[in-house]
């Protein structure tokens with residue numbers, strides 16, 4: 001083991017008084033540390049996933065944690081042979097995860113946080129419902145055994161799906177989970193707001209559960225938002241739950257369709273992948289813009305015009321540009 005790179009996943013709901021100024025400072029910090037990835041900053045907090053050399057990531061975590069605003073931030077750390085991103089984006093947005101629930105402040109009210117071992121101890125109880133707060137393409141490749149899933153493509157659609165579940169959830173302890181825990185902060189708060197009383201959330205999400213509880217009963221792979229696409233988390237009782245989109249054999253290798261116009265995100269087996277040159281169908285294989293297939297099914301977005309310094313005031317960029 002001991003790979004040279006780290007991949008970090010983290011969030012922190014905390015008031016940031018001046019997100020734009022903080023964004024610039026934070027962007028500079030990431031540039032100095034040669035980090036790549038995506039960071040979102042808002043008045044309500046910080047949400048990020050970045051990769052970099054281990055020592056740079058360690059330094060980054062140290063600096064972030066030293067800021068009293070982020071004292072409670074919980075970093076999920078994976079090791080890697082290389083960067084997991086091609087670019088660095090540090091952006092300000094209205095929310096650190098788009099939910100449309102701007103009025104909810106998880107620091108005021110949210111579901112009870114369960115550490116991975118507590119979640120593991122509770123999940124099989126009769127009076128428990130496990131609820132997946134992620135989107136369809138995520139849970140289709142992996143989810144907790146017996147989890148209730150929502151027919152959503154985007155997290156912001158979840159509030160409208162809750163009404164239909166009211167009967168099923170009535171009188172139950174609801175245990176929510178997501179990839180790294182961030183969605184559950186507002187989702188569990190929303191459930192409390194809707195009148196559900198026993199609401200819990202898996203602190204640190206599937207990723208932390210994999211590290212601290214062996215991933216027991218998480219079936220399939222965990223979808224992630226970097227170029228690994230999906231990762232293994234279950235070392236206790238792993239299982240493949242997804243099928244090749246083309247031939248239907250058991251498969252959990254996620255690819256993006258090589259036709260950029262389609263870009264469908266599905267499991268495709270090695271054999272079908274080569275036969276269709278990375279496309280999800282013969283139509284997509286014939287598409288004039290089809291990208292060359294290298295066997296991974298991962299495509300870098302076009303880097304043309306990418307400038308890591310984009311968004312800076314000239315005044316500030318002069319410090320970092322040579």
Ligand SMILES: [Zn+2]
Pocket residue numbers: 244245246247248249268269270271272273
């Ligand atoms: Zn196949």
Ligand SMILES: [Zn+2]
Pocket residue numbers: 257258259262263264279280281284
């Ligand atoms: Zn396609």
